[in-house]
Amino acid sequence: MDRSEGKFYLTTPIYYVNARPHLGHTYTTLACDAIARRQRALGVDTFFLTGTDEHGQKIERSANAAGKSPQQFTDEVAGEYKQLWDRLGITYDKFIRTTSEEHKRGVQAMFTLLKERGYIYKATYSGQYCVFDELYVDVDTPGAPCPDCGRPTETVKEENYFFKLSALEDQLLKLYTETPNFIRPETRRNEVIAFVRSGLKDLSISRTTFKWGIPVPDDPGHVIYVWLDALCNYITAIGYGSPDKKDQQQYARYWPADLHMIGKEIVRFHCVYWPAFLIAAGLPLPKQIVAHGWLLFEESKMSKSRGNIVRAETILDVLGADAMRYFLLREIVFGQDGSFSFDALVQRYNSDLANGLGNLASRTLSMITRYFDGAVPAPPKQSSEAATAIKQQAESVIEGFGAKFADYDFSGALRDAWSLIATVDGYIAEMAPWKLTGEEDRAKLSEILYTCAESLRVVIALAYPILPDSTARIWSQLGLGDIAKFELRSLKWGQLSAGTKLGKVEGVFPRADKSAIERMQQMEQERNTPAAPAATSNENTPATPAAQSAQPAIPAPAPVAGSGTITIDDFMKVELRVGQVKTAEKVEKADKLLKLTVDIGTEVRTIVAGIAKAYDPEKLIGRKVVIVANLAPRKLRGIESQGMIVAASFGEEGVPALASFLEEVPVGARLK
Ligand code: MSP
DSSP: OOOSSSEEEEEOOOEESSSOOOHHHHHHHHHHHHHHHHHHHTTOEEEEEEEEEOOSHHHHHHHHHTTSOHHHHHHHHHHHHHHHHHHTTOOOSEEEETTSHHHHHHHHHHHHHHHHTTOEEEEEEEEEEETTTTEEESOOSTTOBOTTTOOBOEEEEEEEEEEOGGGGHHHHHHHHHHOTTSEESHHHHHHHHHHHHTOOOOEEOEESSOOSSOEETTEEEEEEOHHHHHHTHHHHTTTTTOOOHHHHHHHHHHOSOSEEEEEGGGHHIIIIIHHHHHHHHTOOOOSOEEEEOOEEETTEEOOGGGTOOOOHHHHHHHTOHHHHHHHHHHHSOTTSOEEOOHHHHHHHIIIIIIIIIIHHHHHHHHHHHHHHTTBOOOOOSSOOHHHHHHHHHHHHHHHHHHHHHHTTOHHHHHHHHHHHHHHHHHHHHHHOGGGOOSGGGHHHHHHHHHHHHHHHHHHHHHHTTTSHHHHHHHHHHTTOOOGGGOOGGGOOTTOSOTTOBOOOOOOSSOOOOHHHHHHHHHHHHHHHSOOSOOOSTTTTOOOOHHHHHTOOSOOOOOOOTTTSOOOHHHHHTSOEEEEEEEEEEEOTTOTTOEEEEEEOSSOEEEEEESOTTTOOHHHHTTOEEEEETTSOOEEETTEEEOSEEOEEEETTTTEEEEOOOSSOOOTTOEEO
8 A cells, every 4th residue: 555656545435424423434534544644644645535425315314304405414414524524633635525516517427428338228127125225135025124234125116227237247357356456355355256256237327216316417307326426426526527627637646546445334336336337437447445344332333223323522522533543443453343342442542542652752751851951862872782672673663564554454553563662661661760860870871761762753653644643742742843744754763863852741641540431421321312303293283281381390200119219220310410501581472481591511402491480581691500401302382492490399389499509510510
């Protein structure tokens, strides 16, 4: 993968916008970002593409279910992806959306070209369709489960455009044989070869049963099959189909792609259909397709439909982007499935980042500050045996890291770099530099601290693509300026100049304790509590008298049969939290109701409360209140109330008195 000249064009899959991003999507994007950063550090002209896949029946249905137009819905989710990538420091050069005009134009151009070259024909087709996988499947019985995902299929009879996939069998097999690295890893390559050898049928590439797609040129009753649409993003994003000269130059510069990185479930689309479309169109083929394994959580593939997702934001909020980037690329052997757990994440963070890299940095830098007035000491002319051994290990790490990284073995590359940290830790313990304070020990102390600082610099230079933020900070603490400007290709032992003045030294990875795990677990639980409107079906339901009074009291949990009491578990089902009122106003034509917005720490909720007779809205602003945070949302006077305020209710009129605190309590704190 490392190139000394030329260009490097790499892509992630484009993500479906039927659901919000989770850690599984983040994994692919992070791996690509690390590769893109390393290529740039090596001085290679790099183009990194990502984006969103926004057409198709699945997305149309998700938008309908959310009560939104497909465009509004896709705009929102695409925005969430962009926001997350920004927080994670993803250095993509372009974010393609399949609903953009440039993409639509390019896909239509591709369709026309395939037709002109005789690879497209029209025929009637009847078969079982899996909406989830957006694919006709090889089953006969109506409603039979999809062999890939197990969901029930739908019977579809349509006049479709077909692509002559069957005509390309031999050319595909020739491609796999002549370019053994076209598909990585080997296991996926073998699966693809077996699939193609078993015979290819022509592929239906248009749909008439829904509208949310790109119209077939000159036949707008048909929309183009979503996978043909989606795969073309890799060329439309860099200018294919554009009349603009600059776009055409960009396409000529970067196509073919050097790397399509994908998850293993979409191998067939990328390794069979995509090269087939390109061969038929007479366009160059991508150089390599690499399929990684799945991130598992609670023993199965992390996915929205299985309901076992973890959000990247939770980890970002508690441990930061670098911790997540490091964990995913170090813990999981690339290509294989790997499990995620909060325990393993925190353990890795503490052992490798807080105690490993962070500790080496703070010890080395603080000793240089203390013993050498903050300037890197000079190494002796004649190296000791121990220092020479470290130098040799560092040199072999520099060499091996590049080779492993180029082979997508991120975990192995990091393991080697961290073994240098372990060696240096052992060296410090053995040399005990803090005891060498006499003038006669000066040369020895210089050598030790130079060796530590130089090892630190080597590890940081190598780890930068994976840990961009923390390595940049340590690099500048080492007095070396902007790490992004460092030319990785030139990295070798001994470049650190004696006399380099250290920058301001500060810790980079504070230790995480058990509460970090609990915090993340709790945040996930809260994020999975349906705070958002589940459906709009109750929009026009008239408010019941009970709802109108919105009585501010906790509904009594069901008693344990026969005892009249509840268990602590029953009580803990009610999530009581401290909130702070941000705004308050009367609800029109409802003399008991106030509409409040309340900050509960993780978000601001709208809450409608029946307290208007007892409280002036102005006086409530800034007040800390107790809210039931996990109550299903409900509509009151057309306003969705996303929780309930807790109050005592007394007298015949049921006068409310808000629960409050004498002590200062933080917003978001849980009551238990
Ligand atoms: N839209 C298609 C891809 C079209 S590319 C021309 C699609 N989208 S997806 O959102 O369902 O998944 C895209 C990618 O997300 C997967 O290929 C994979 O890279 C990544 N992952 C989603 N869940 C994942 C895990 N649990 N684990 C690892 N990667 C996962 O398919």
